Amino acid sequence: DGMWKFAFDPESKGVEANWAAGLPNPVSMPVPSSFCDIFTDKDSREYCGDFWYETDFFVPGEWSGKEVQIRFGSATHRARVFVNGVEVVSHEGGFLPFDATVTDIVRYNQYNKLAVLLNNELNEYMLPAGQTATLANGKKMAAPYFDFYNYAGLHRPVKLMALPKERILDFSVVHRLVEGGAEVDYTVTTNGDHDVVVEVFDGCTKVAEACGKTGTLKIADAKLWNVHAAYLYTFNVRIVDGSEVIDEYYDKIGIRTFEVKDGHFLLNGKSVYLRGFGKHEDADIRGRGLDLVTVKRDYECMKWIGANCFRTSHYPYAEELYQMADEEGFLIIDEVPAVGLMESTMNFLAASQGNGKKVGFFEKETTPKLLENHKAALTDMINRDKNHASVIAWSILNEPECTSEGTEAYFKPLFDLAHEIDPQKRPRTYAIIMKSFPNTSKGQQFCDFISLNRYYGWYVMGGMGISDAEVAFRREMDGWAKVLNGRPMIFTEYGADTMPSEHKLPSVMWSQEYQNEYLDMNHNVFDSYDFVQGELVWNFADFQTTEGIMRVNGNKKGIFTRQRQPKDAAFHFRARWTSLPLDYKGNN
Known part of the structure; x- marks a missing residue:
């Protein structure tokens, strides 16, 4: 995050002109933000079409041997991502994260160039839906079918990540209230075959542990998450090889149930x-x-x-x-x-x-x-x-x-x-x-x-x-x-x-x-x-x-x-x- 370079591409010529190697006559632009309200002229605020972001990032040499990824919190509405001139990922949809694996593209112990081509035009098969009109002067204008402004840009953090080759890919939990506490069924997805250990901590105190990619954690006298009375446990997931930790992930999770029953919303049964x-x-x-x-x-x-x-x-x-x-x-x-x-x-x-x-x-x-x-x-x-x-x-x-x-x-x-x-x-x-x-x-x-x-x-x-x-x-x-x-x-x-x-x-x-x-x-x-x-x-x-x-x-x-x-x-x-x-x- 920080100040990036930014340029409009109204003629959609940036890819052919190799803007991924460097933007011509860019202005500075903060990330994360929308680009629209930063400008003082109307054509820039209302711009519709292709536009680019660019920044340089350093990859430490000690990351060699790891999986290197770039993660975008969002890019509105569609994006193509280039690293050192090579296209590494494309994404449709402006409100959810995506990542690009760049392990074999980045140069270690050197600076690398990241360029992102975005587009904020609307159509009837995207979410959210609308149309894109063309004015008599040839400029495009968003015509949304929705009643909020069509803000665009890199709205959320962009993160550079170094991950182990064998790693945790996903983790999910399902809670049940039982006599004397709670049970949490969990599922861990990895890309390898080593053992998985899941631990639950209440502060610094371990209150539950289970082994395997699926299992049940039994938490005695569980403190339940509630409205304006949140209580969070730390769930720690590890891939292990004997005493060696291959990968580790933790999340703060509240134990609660929620359901619709007999015409009411029930949180923890109430x-x-x-x-x-x-x-x-x-x-x-x-x-x-x-x-x-x-x-x-x-x-x-x-x-x-x-x-x-x-x-x-x-x-x-x-x-x-x-x-x-x-x-x-x-x-x-x-x-x-x-x-x-x-x-x-x-x-x-x-x-x-x-x-x-x-x-x-x-x-x-x-x-x-x-x-x-x-x-x-x-x-x-x-x-x-x-x-x-x-x-x-x-x-x-x-x-x-x-x-x-x-x-x-x-x-x-x-x-x-x-x-x-x-x-x-x-x-x-x-x-x-x-x-x-x-x-x-x-x-x-x-x-x-x-x-x-x-x-x-x-x-x-x-x-x-x-x-x-x-x-x-x-x-x-x-x-x-x-x-x-x-x-x-x-x-x-x-x-x-x-x-x-x-x-x-x-x-x-x-x-x-x-x-x-x-x-x-x-x-x-x-x-x-x-x-x-x-x-x-x-x-x-x-x-x-x-x-x-x-x-x-x-x-x-x-x-x-x-x-x-x-x-x-x-x-x-x-x-x-x-x-x-x-x-x-x-x-x-």
Whole structure:
């Protein structure tokens, strides 16, 4: 990480011109960060097409004989990586890690050149989905089908690694609560045949040990991981040859169980009511680049307001956020970047009301390739995040077009895949757009719990019409009650745009007073139905979007400003959430 060289490549001539050996006329660019908001001219901020990063790195001579890899936390949206002019890996998808093996390409005890060609154009078979338009002046412009800014760049850390030739490739755990403690079934994958030893430490005290690539660790009087009361054990995995340690890996893991049962969410067998946010990785200047100061401030704000959960809308976040959630005792609904799967360049308004283009998104020529990319992203996300105690569920899509004939054929293999590859078999869901109702949504049948995005009183029947909005809202809720079949429901989005500068009595839309009135109406509806088991308001903080007449320099539905300062609604939520018991509407 640090300052790299950077250059735009609008004519896509960099590969042929051997830019991998050195960029012509580069500028400096920090990694990790988005490149967009660093610039002061609009063409650079809105740039769409190929662009390059370059840096030099030193490989110590003592690494000779090891496996040398370069690991990217993410590269948005697609990347080709070159080391010393040789292409070593390519990757599609901008929100999950990948690595390149460069053992035989790097020069030891010397500096080596790393160049990365990225591209941020949108299409209908990628996640997230959209289009790329060409303006009359020949410049490309992103046309997203999603309502957040198309930030791009090397958003997460880039790491140089030296690994033993025989090493641990993967490690997974499944927890069970038993009389007197807990049992943890584990699986270790290696690329060799030597013995494996797994130890569990509570601080400096060893509390369990097992041998073999699969086995069960028995932990007496286990201290369970819980909401805002996180307890983490250190799991140490070793490949050994007698007394010699060939490879070693450790992770901090919380022991807990999570399930959906009898219409409730059960954490360690006890009911828990979800309260919190949809979020974004989004901050001033940094864009979507990892910034630990912002991450820490977000957790402090969420603790202050009484939240216990958030959804990683609309993509997997940086790993550091999950590690901090494990340490702070927050619950996460982990979402794959499947957003914009509805053909409308204003899907946040037109499509949500059913006024967008009437196109079956899953009956196109691009659908097979989209499904392939979707499966790959889902697999990578689950493989990365499967051991986090904080991760309680998988969100497999956000606001897809889910009323057309192709819905079921597209959804079923994804829901099946999530169940197959997750050792802990977490519950699965997707966020259902407003025009998809109980009797029209063809995808809800696959969900272990229902997640609704609803904006009664904002996008529909707002202002003076909010009384009609509540009537319509309750009518829809009565319809959902007939199809839940014992499943719980949560709200993954509800909210109203609000300017922190606006106060008005009586209220008008966009004022802080109206935001609180809107929230009161929604909470009255939630509290009226026992099957509602969670409320994740949209959004934690104001965030950047594409320019448009519906957005005032971004989405202003934040309970906090983009600078992480509270609006009036934050105090409203703090009063509500700190007064609700953890097992609100529980049955235990």
